[in-house]
Structure formats: C-alpha cells, structure tokens
Amino acid sequence: MPKRIPVWLDCDPGHDDAVAILMALQLPDIDLKGISCVFGNASLDNTVTNAARCLVAFGSPEQAQRTPIYAGVAKPLIRLVRHDDEIHGEDGLGGVEGLPARDDPAVVAKLDETRGKSAVLAMADAARSLPDGEQLALVATGAMTNVALFVSMFPDLVRDKVAQVVVMGGAEGRGNRSPTAEFNILIDPHAASILFDAEVPVVMAPLNVTHTALFRPHDNHSLLVPPSALPSLPETTPDATASPSKAHTPLRHTLSTLLTFFAKTYADVFAFDEGPPVHDALCIAYLARPDLFKGKRYRVDVELQGEHTTGTTVVDLWEYKKDELVEWKKDPDSRASWGRFGKNVFVLEELDVPEFWKLFQQTVDAADKVSPLNAQK
Numbered sequence: 001m002p003k004r005i006p007v008w009l010d011c012d013p014g015h016d017d018a019v020a021i022l023m024a025l026q027l028p029d030i031d032l033k034g035i036s037c038v039f040g041n042a043s044l045d046n047t048v049t050n051a052a053r054c055l056v057a058f059g060s061p062e063q064a065q066r067t068p069i070y071a072g073v074a075k076p077l078i079r080l081v082r083h084d085d086e087i088h089g090e091d092g093l094g095g096v097e098g099l100p101a102r103d104d105p106a107v108v109a110k111l112d113e114t115r116g117k118s119a120v121l122a123m124a125d126a127a128r129s130l131p132d133g134e135q136l137a138l139v140a141t142g143a144m145t146n147v148a149l150f151v152s153m154f155p156d157l158v159r160d161k162v163a164q165v166v167v168m169g170g171a172e173g174r175g176n177r178s179p180t181a182e183f184n185i186l187i188d189p190h191a192a193s194i195l196f197d198a199e200v201p202v203v204m205a206p207l208n209v210t211h212t213a214l215f216r217p218h219d220n221h222s223l224l225v226p227p228s229a230l231p232s233l234p235e236t237t238p239d240a241t242a243s244p245s246k247a248h249t250p251l252r253h254t255l256s257t258l259l260t261f262f263a264k265t266y267a268d269v270f271a272f273d274e275g276p277p278v279h280d281a282l283c284i285a286y287l288a289r290p291d292l293f294k295g296k297r298y299r300v301d302v303e304l305q306g307e308h309t310t311g312t313t314v315v316d317l318w319e320y321k322k323d324e325l326v327e328w329k330k331d332p333d334s335r336a337s338w339g340r341f342g343k344n345v346f347v348l349e350e351l352d353v354p355e356f357w358k359l360f361q362q363t364v365d366a367a368d369k370v371s372p373l374n375a376q377k
C-alpha cells in the first residue's frame with residue numbers, strides 16, 4: 001500500500017467543510033493528523049464545535065479519539081470579523097439532522113482535550129513530529145488566518161516539513177461575496193496575502209472549479225440509497241424527489257439533510273438550481289487524487305486596498321508581472337520561487353466531476369461501516 005499523506009485540516013464548518021472532514025477521515029490515502037478551526041462561516045465557538053460534531057459522527061470511534069481538534073483565531077488580522085449566516089445558518093451547520101448536539105458528551109470531551117491550547121502551535125507540533133523524509137500537507141478551507149500565523153511564525157519548519165498548502169478560495173475573475181472576491185479571501189485578505197507570499201507551494205481551488213462540483217439531485221439519490229443496496233433494481237432511474245426519510249442509514253440521512261439545506265440556501269441566494277457546490281471538499285480530493293484535476297502555476301496577488309475589489313485574487317494569466325518574478329526565473333523548483341518574487345500559486349482550473357462524486361460516495365460507503373450514528377437505534 002502506498003504511503004498515506006499526512007494532512008492537517010484548518011476549517012470553518014460550514015456545510016462544505018463538513019464534507020471535507022468526512023472525506024479526510026475516510027479516504028484511504030489520507031492520514032488526518034489534526035483539525036484546527038477558524039472564524040468564517042460562523043463564529044469560532046460554532047466552527048470548532050461543529051468540527052467536533054462532524055468528527056465524532058463521520059469517523060470511527062478510534063479515529064475520533066486520535067484526531068485532535070483545536071480552536072484557532074476568532075477574527076481577521078486587520079479587518080472586522082464577518083460570518084455567513086445566510087448560506088450556513090446561524091450556527092454554521094443549519095438544517096442538519098442527526099449530528100450529535102453541542103452538549104453531547106463525546107463532543108464536549110473532544111473539545112475539553114485541547115481547550116486553551118494554541119492551534120498554530122499544534123500545527124507546528126504535527127509538522128515537527130513527522131519522521132524524516134515525510135512532510136505535512138496543510139489544507140485551509142476557511143479564512144487563512146491560522147495558516148498565515150503559522151507560516152509567519154515557523155518559516156524554517158514550513159520549508160522543511162510542509163509539502164504544500166491547499167486552499168479553497170479565490171477565483172479567476174469572479175466573486176461570491178463581492179462582485180470580484182470569494183468569501184474565504186474576502187474575510188481576511190491580509191492573511192491570504194501572507195500565505196500566498198510564503199515560500200511554500202500553495203494550491204488554490206477557486207470558484208471557477210468548485211462551482212463545477214455541484215451536488216445534484218442524482219447525487220442525493222445515490223447518497224440516500226447507494227446503488228449497492230439495490231441489486232435487484234439494475235435500471236433504477238434517479239429519483240429527484242427522494243426524501244431524506246428514505247435514507248438507507250442514519251449517517252446517510254444526516255449527510256443528505258446537511259446537503260439539502262445547503263442546496264436550498266444556494267438556490268435562494270445564488271440561484272444555483274442544479275445543486276450547491278461543495279467547495280472545500282475539492283481540497284481533500286486534490287490531495288488523494290490530483291489526477292482528477294488540471295491546473296497551472298501563476299503569479300497570484302490579493303487586492304488589499306481596492307475601492308471595489310478588496311479580497312480579489314489577481315491571477316496573472318498573461319504574465320504582465322514576469323519582470324518581477326526573479327526567483328521563478330532563477331529556479332522554478334526552489335522554495336523561493338513560490339514566494340513574493342515567484343509564481344506563487346498552482347491554480348486548479350478543471351475537475352473530473354463524475355469521478356469526484358464517485359470518490360465522495362466511496363467515503364460515504366466507508367463511513368457507513370464505522371459511524372456511531374449507524375450504531376444508534
């Protein structure tokens with residue numbers, strides 16, 4: 001069996017973060033070392049609680065026990081804090097049924113383990129404790145504040161022990177929380193700028209790609225009742241009206257209610273009628289299956305002072321800035337070539353969407369076998 005990839009997930013659950021947690025726990029190629037949380041879709045108190053709720057529901061009891069969860073930063077470096085109740089509901093996971101509540105003993109115990117400890121120092125410990133020759137992949141699916149602090153405080157450690165940082169955020173020429181800015185960047189553009197200019201490979205899953213990964217009615221149908229549970233009905237037509245009450249297992253019911261709420265807010269706010277994009281999950285899919293994606297390395301800067309465009313990711317498609325890229329020209333394989341004077345971001349531009357959803361369904365199959373939700377009656 002090939003070596004598993006050590007991964008640290010920094011997130012703000014959030015419906016699509018919840019899918020990322022599920023996939024990080026259940027993809028066999030991913031070795032999830034820890035989770036840290038940041039403000040974003042909801043307040044830090046809610047995001048860290050939601051991460052614990054997802055961990056104890058989507059992993060095996062053994063995984064839940066060994067995976068630590070840390071609360072990170074509650075506000076941006078400079079700007080005023082904002083959350084996104086409109087899309088994710090007041091507590092960040094609106095509409096979900098069957099997840100353990102915030103006062104569930106397993107959730108409380110999980111959060112008690114690390115209360116008062118630093119998420120940024122925990123990331124550093126996770127990187128430092130890897131054996132020689134192994135490097136951590138960091139995933140950031142919320143504001144990039146925790147990760148910006150980490151790369152600022154530990155540049156040497158990042159150079160030695162962090163292989164790459166995969167972020168959901170930004171876009172080529174569009175926005176979702178301003179005409180040109182994507183939410184994760186917009187809520188802390190300074191943090192994103194610090195990360196993008198650090199000497200570490202950064203991979204960006206922008207809206208252009210995440211908006212192709214829509215959870216469509218037929219995906220919900222396969223989620224509720226997996227094809228493997230229907231051996232006698234080979235030619236079933238996907239039933240777009242299938243309701244969560246038809247779910248094959250309690251876990252599937254929970255995931256379907258999660259994504260159905262998300263579908264509704266995406267339809268109401270953004271007129272996404274085919275289904276909601278599961279943005280953050282793409283970062284985990286990229287680590288496990290980079291072959292499902294196409295992309296290209298560019299110079300990307302974050303607009304910090306625009307009158308209309310703060311938080312925009314300025315992707316230099318036509319190399320207007322090539323004269324500034326002295327480190328890239330010197331050696332495109334060097335760490336420095338990923339920093340301030342290089343092509344600093346590998347931008348994902350295409351996804352094999354059917355294969356992505358197969359991967360998602362595989363993780364649901366795997367979770368079905370171990371989730372404590374399915375043991376309850």
Ligand SMILES: [Ca+2]
Pocket residue numbers: 011012013014016017040041141142280
């Ligand atoms: Ca997120």
